[in-house]
Amino acid sequence: MCGRPVSGRVDKKFCDDHCRSNFNNKARSRAAAEIRLVNSILRHNRRVLNSMVMDDDETYALRSSMDERGFNFNFYTQQQTLDDGNIVMLCYDYAWRHIDEIRVKVMRWRTELTEAF
């Protein structure tokens, strides 16, 4: 892995233990950085949704205004298809879906909600 010649079994990847642990440490920190990045996007999305919805209310928002607040529509924690065929995206305990090209519906998610959102 480090570029030095490896001797021994044909499937041996590392020249020594140091080389192996160095590789594994780098892989772990890359994974941790990736997880941190995704977590921070999701946390920010949730913060935006939280600020839009009061208690159990639902609300409509312009997609553009959510864009302006840095909401990232590509990141969510779950996706659910409702009884009416609408697809809802969840961000932890909040849910949102596209109403049309410009509007988004947002609400606090309750697990019993499977229709009419």
Ligand SMILES: [Zn+2]
């Ligand atoms: Zn090596």
